Amino acid sequence: MTNDTSHSYLRRLGIWDGAAIVIGGVIGAGIFRTPATVAERTASGLPLLALWAIGGLLTLAGVLCYAELGARRPQAGGIYIYLREAFGSLPAFLFGWTMALINYPGSVAAVATTFADYFCRAGGLPIWWVKPVAVGAIFFIVGVNLFGIRAGAWMQNLFTLLKLAAVVMLLVVGLALTHGHLGGVLAVDPSHQVPSGAWIGALLPVLFTYGGFHYLNDMAGEVRDPQRTLPRALALGLIGVVVCYLLVNVAYLVGLGHAGLAASKAPAADLMSSIFGSRGVTIMAIGIACSTFGYCSIAIAGGARVLQTMGADGMFFRVVGRIDLRWRAPQIALAVLGAWAIVLILTGTFGQLLDYTTVGEWLGHAFGIATLFWYRRRFADQPAPYRVPLYPLLPLLFVCTVLGVIGATVINSPGDAGMSLLIIAIGVPVYFLWRRAQPAS
Template structure:
């Protein structure tokens, strides 16, 4: 009698824990300490009554981020998954909402952030060698393509690129801090307060501070790839917040010492102005190079983590299955390629509008803060609905800490809606286009 042999299914490749704690820290610092710290300190100074208030705002930003990191510490250790926030929302609210989040990440949040960072790189690269009328967009597209290729080649290439870019960024920032504190000195008359005619708004200052701290939550998307994640994720989250807070306090102290609050508040590029004051045009050119490197590092980290959500979407929804394929190089190749295509399309749109950076900020902010708020609510829901799930780390002072995190996100959502124009509306509309796609995807 013949024996019927059923062909075995090919092995399904899944994410493997190949990232060390240092790799994860480099990715998160590289993403958070991007280009904002070179722009927003002037906006914070303009809305602070004096230098002490400005420094307090940056310290509070670190404290609020630490609160959020505690919440994500519980979520990422109880539910380690490459989908990160996508997976938490799915567990708490079901597949429909998690689909819309993944759709938003793929079309608005992550791709918009990649395009924004690439535009910043393009702006500064164009100062060194201009490539015609659309120079910034050309550089931005090239950067997205090259960084994506590096990540497609394998996780080792992606993480070592990130480690080197983050190291270069931190060394550059330490130089700026050293110059500001020890070599440059502002006039005594402008070191303490803003002009008496200026209206200051501490709440608006905090909006800019918290936007600059944004991105630490991307650690959640590494939880399936970090070695011994249930033990290390909390260390990664809290450790990176501590490092980032120290960097932000020191760089702002350098700005205040070297420029003074009034000059800082009026400056469009405080880091460049500080370095020009101390070292001349050579110092200003150094800052331009540093900002370009920072933008590249943040873009690479955003590309790395963004593709993980696309992978989770393909893993869970059959019509997007092509995104859910993990390669032998331990990277989601198709998810990376689709992400790059959308980001380059957004670069083209930004180039047409001729306000690439501003367009991408408006495009991403309201949608980002909406889902960030839902992630805090998800922690509360999952504590109630799944009390028996092992939680290697639990948020202290529950539920006060999660509620404080939700209140912060709610405030930033409100502020982002108030301060964004048509770009914010476009982002929301693109998010809503996911609804008919979700309906079509149902079997």
């Protein structure tokens, strides 16, 4: 088994590149839609903003845990590496089986289709263009990333700036609609009644919208001075996301009001159209297209490095574990991930795959953070480059939160949760059959 493949990569990512990856991996299309769902389940702007702040703090606890894990093991593969070292090759394989082979390409296919949808709306293209545009986007992203992490980082930094510009635009429009009166932000809507305990259901979409912060750990083998850069980039990026999310929700509240936000199907577009009309909807479509395109770039880059690490370990086809010596990029893994995502787009099966792997994704986060307890005990006498504050409170808080999310998902979507657990279970015999088929090393 190959224990470290990170030496084949070049460490070219700085702190701002890393922060851009965190921001780009978290901010996709969710913040332009999810606040309406949260508003439906809250009575006023105050609990709505409180939920987004609580979700941000809970996610920050997980990010700080990932910062210590990434500083301890600054190599490509992220959670796969931590599970392999702490719990063995079977849990690591099951994570890769669920995420790198299903969830990552499924999310890329889903978000690429969302990008294509908004791109076609902005360009006035007919609906039958959506699939060709989505496929073309994946071809382009994979093509750029074939030339190494530096080329991918330049593209990612550009689209992170564009999505932040869309956030700023929403804030400016929202404030312009208040005419200097911000008191309505926290006003209670007496006509909107919510049952007690509804805040739990409102917190779930908030936490899902904060997902995607782990991609930088997948690319840790290419981060310069990772013991210092990784923790700072993760914290800086996530804090930037929290600030953006809170400001966007303030803009929705002051521009649409709590009742208007709760009734909206597309709050970002509704907010823009209130000033700019149909042109505002087009502008917002361009902003969402840029945001979703940037997410696809990160997901493909991060997922390919997990696949490459699995291939180098013999847990996937060995050829996928190769790294191009000139560009220091996992070119075969990128091509495989991109090709599989394209198949999912053309067959239209990505929606079910994402629903079926949600529980597996959150289980991966829970067990990934749990490895921190193993590292602390196993290497208790060794100095750590970075230690998560308030240990063991923060990792326990995050693990309990994730388990709560899993429990709520099982209750709300028992069929999807059952299929997710079934997919994980199928990976067990696949693992043993794969190991038996591999030549002794």
